[in-house]
Amino acid sequence: MPCTVALVSLGCPKNLVDSEVMLGLLQNAGYEVVEEVTEAEVVIVNTCAFIEPAVEEAVEALLDLVDLKREGSARCVICAGCLPERYRERLQEEIPEVDGFLGPGSVAEVVEVVERCLAGERSFRLSPVPWLYRYDTPRLRSGAQWLAHVKIADGCSHRCSYCMIPSLRGPYRSRGADDVRAEIRGLIAEDVREICLIAQDTSAWGRDLEGDWTLARLLESLDLGGWDGWIRLQYLHPDGISDEMIAAVAAVPQVVPYFDIPLQHAAGSVLRSMGRRGDPEAYLEMIGRIRGAIPEAALRTTFIVGYPGETDEDFERLLEFVREARFDRLSAFQ
Known part of the structure; x- marks a missing residue:
């Protein structure tokens, strides 16, 4: 046995x-x-x-x-x-x-x-040596078989003060485009209907590869043919929401116009304390670019509330920002 x-x-x-x-x-x-x-x-x-x-x-x-x-x-x-x-x-x-x-x-x-x-x-x-699985690495998918996650990168090169991921998983490492495409083709052959592309920062995919690869170029190169399933992007970083990426989401029929962008906060002082760039004005401008190009786009975000040093004024600024941004989905944790 x-x-x-x-x-x-x-x-x-x-x-x-x-x-x-x-x-x-x-x-x-x-x-x-x-x-x-x-x-x-x-x-x-x-x-x-x-x-x-x-x-x-x-x-x-x-x-x-x-x-x-x-x-x-x-x-x-x-x-x-x-x-x-x-x-x-x-x-x-x-x-x-x-x-x-x-x-x-x-x-x-x-x-x-x-x-x-x-x-x-x-x-x-407990090895500090980076490791990435390949499309042909044995994998036993669990849960609903119509859904699969494809991890296109691992690690993170951002240095947010609240996050240990760079220390635990090392610097950002992208899988090669051919490898990602081969995995997606295999999942489509298994009749998977929804494929979620994930990473610690999905929008940073390709920056560490040779050949000027970007997430937008990857999406445009997928060659999905007549497949009528969905590609969903998760864990996007606001720094990576370029016009090129928005255009690729709009252009590839199988990529759903769903933008999962954890912003973490909207008060400038809290963002600086977190070690994150950005401010509410820049975030609203980004949201405007997305909705201007794709009116039906769905936006989801995540916020950290009660962050050390957050004042009542900071929290009120966050609430004001949420009202202005009109997210479709929002999660918060303390």
């Missing part, structure tokens, strides 16, 4: 792609993937450590899996993702029952980590 493995994926869709790659690699190596952790000999939790509530959720999930191990249901518990990269030795010392640790730069080593843990060895793979 093959060894059974289950994975709990926490955090955002970018983390989910890593989870699906780990499951694909394990399945390709002969492991049987099961949905329920109570039915698995090896249980993995792929963690997020972006904000404190995410850390708390990850630790709670780990402790639940440790309980399964104590009860004899699971043989091995493995912690993957950003939590072990962030806390390293501290996490290893505080939860000694965890058998293996796997950072986001070591996803490709998941099979070796599992094998070592099953052999009774505690395994650590």
Whole structure:
């Protein structure tokens, strides 16, 4: 009987792609993937450590899996993702029952980590070396099969003061255009109806590649033919919303006019404290350019409220900005 493995994926869709790659690699190596952790000999939790509530959720999930191990249901518990990269030795010392640790730069080593843990060895793979999956990397997609996420880049080169992503996942690294296109073609062949292009900053794709690549050029080069599905862009940065990109969204029929642009705040003093460029006037001008070119465009954003140093006046300025901007969807966290 093959060894059974289950994975709990926490955090955002970018983390989910890593989870699906780990499951694909394990399945390709002969492991049987099961949905329920109570039915698995090896249980993995792929963690997020972006904000404190995410850390708390990850630790709670780990402790639940440790309980399964104590009860004899699971043989091995493995912690993957950003939590072990962030806390390293501290996490290893505080939860000694965890058998293996796997950072986001070591996803490709998941099979070796599992094998070592099953052999009774505690395994650590916390590599600062950047890693990107390829279109032909084994991947076991979960959830609705009509929907798929394509991670076109990883890491981040912005230095927002509230964010640890550059420290946890390294600098921004784009996948090559041929590689991205090959993955999209494969998903279309699998009858996927909606493909979401994601990264820490999707709009920055291509800046680190040779050949003057941009997200707009990538969209225009997809050659989607008669496919009647959707391409959706997520996690755009306001600095990357160029007229060229807006025009590409308008020109490619399969790209939905949906702009997911986390602005984080609108008061200049708070934005400067966050280490972010921009101001409410520039943001409104950007929104005007989008709606001027694509009147039916849907805009979504995210704000951080209660940021250290935010005054009542800053918060009122944010509310005023929201009224002026008229977003279609808005999320806020504290």
